[in-house]
Amino acid sequence: MDKVFIEALEIDALIGIYDWERRIRQTLVFDLEMGFDNRVPAASDDIAHTLNYKAVSKRLVEYVSQSDFGLVETLAERCAQIVMNEFNVDWLRLKLSKPGAVRGARAVGVIIERARTPQGNG
Numbered sequence: 001m002d003k004v005f006i007e008a009l010e011i012d013a014l015i016g017i018y019d020w021e022r023r024i025r026q027t028l029v030f031d032l033e034m035g036f037d038n039r040v041p042a043a044s045d046d047i048a049h050t051l052n053y054k055a056v057s058k059r060l061v062e063y064v065s066q067s068d069f070g071l072v073e074t075l076a077e078r079c080a081q082i083v084m085n086e087f088n089v090d091w092l093r094l095k096l097s098k099p100g101a102v103r104g105a106r107a108v109g110v111i112i113e114r115a116r117t118p119q120g121n122g
């Protein structure tokens with residue numbers, strides 16, 4: 001399967017379960033892999049036929065910077081739904097890292113993989 005990816009997209013957000021986290025903004029890092037048949041845009045050389053990684057990035061920045069959740073799990077799930085629903089993506093892997101959240105760890109976070117289940121005709 002072909003993919004389009006976004007690596008290390010940094011977005012500041014209000015996130016976390018502790019009181020001190022409710023008073024600051026923290027930088028989150030997003031890595032996305034999205035299934036897409038890249039033969040179509042390759043044949044036409046037309047940006048309109050792509051899964052446009054700039055458009056996806058812009059939408060995520062818009063959403064995440066306005067978001068306010070306790071858990072990274074919740075934010076990751078919402079982002080996955082936005083990408084799948086608004087950009088017609090059937091499969092994705094999303095890694096959401098929270099750098100510096102745990103002393104001694106470079107980053108912590110979640111990796112989720114989501115696939116749209118094919119609809120039967122019965």
Ligand SMILES: Nc1nc2c(c(=O)[nH]1)N=C([C@H](O)[C@@H](O)CO)CN2
Nearest residue numbers: 016017018070071072073098101102
């Ligand atoms: N699985 C998770 N564990 C933790 C989360 C989380 O969102 N998912 N969050 C925290 C705190 O907010 C932490 O990031 C502050 O250091 C702890 N564990």
